Amino acid sequence: xxxxxxxxxxxxxxxxxxxxxxxxxxxxxxxxxxxxxxxxxxxxxxxxxxxxxxxxxxxxxxxxxxxxxxxxxxxxxxxxxxxxxxxxxxxxxxxxxxxxxxxxxxxxxxxxxxxxxxxxxxxxxxxxx
Numbered sequence: 001x002x003x004x005x006x007x008x009x010x011x012x013x014x015x016x017x018x019x020x021x022x023x024x025x026x027x028x029x030x031x032x033x034x035x036x037x038x039x040x041x042x043x044x045x046x047x048x049x050x051x052x053x054x055x056x057x058x059x060x061x062x063x064x065x066x067x068x069x070x071x072x073x074x075x076x077x078x079x080x081x082x083x084x085x086x087x088x089x090x091x092x093x094x095x096x097x098x099x100x101x102x103x104x105x106x107x108x109x110x111x112x113x114x115x116x117x118x119x120x121x122x123x124x125x126x127x128x129x
Contacts, residue, residue, distance in 0.1 A: 005030040007073040009060070010126060013046075017068045024064065028057035035109035036102055036126060037062065043100055043111065045071075045128055069129055077104070077123035084121075085112050092127040099129030 002008050009026040016024045026033075029051065037049045037060065047063040080088055080103065089112060093099035101112035105122035115122065 002028065004073070006033050006036060006126065007075070009033050009036075009062075010071050010073050013062065013064070013068065014071050017064060017066065017071075020066070022064055024062050025059050026062060027054075027059040029060055032104070032109065032125070033060065039100070039102055039109065039111050040128065045100070071126070071128040073126050074124050077125050079121070079123050081121040082115060082119045085116055088124060092124075093129055099127065102126040102128070 005026075005028050012024055012026050034051065037046065040046045041049060045065065045067050047065045049063065050061045052059045052061055074092070078088065085101070085103075089096070089099075089101060092101060101124050103110055103112060103115045103122045103124050105115055105118075105120045107118065107120055109125075110118070110120075110122070
């Protein structure tokens, strides 16, 4: 039984990247998953994604690039102030300039770089590198 659409989707992306697939279909969907995919596309980790309505929760078609080495969900989400983001970058990412943390904030779902620029904290929900 699937309880967490974001965790299921990130696991599917990781498994597809490991076997070299170019595209995958993920269901069920959620708004958090859609915003996470937008950030992954913006930073070049995935080529593109498309929402397909099937009247049963929808499906995301995700086109992969082969750039993801590891991706995962952070459970439970870790609360973080904007000044503490660098400490958690060291914990989850392999190098200073490599990778991305995805953070839910009062201004929406942002990457760690955007959250530091806007000086806003939130909860870390995922990482990718």
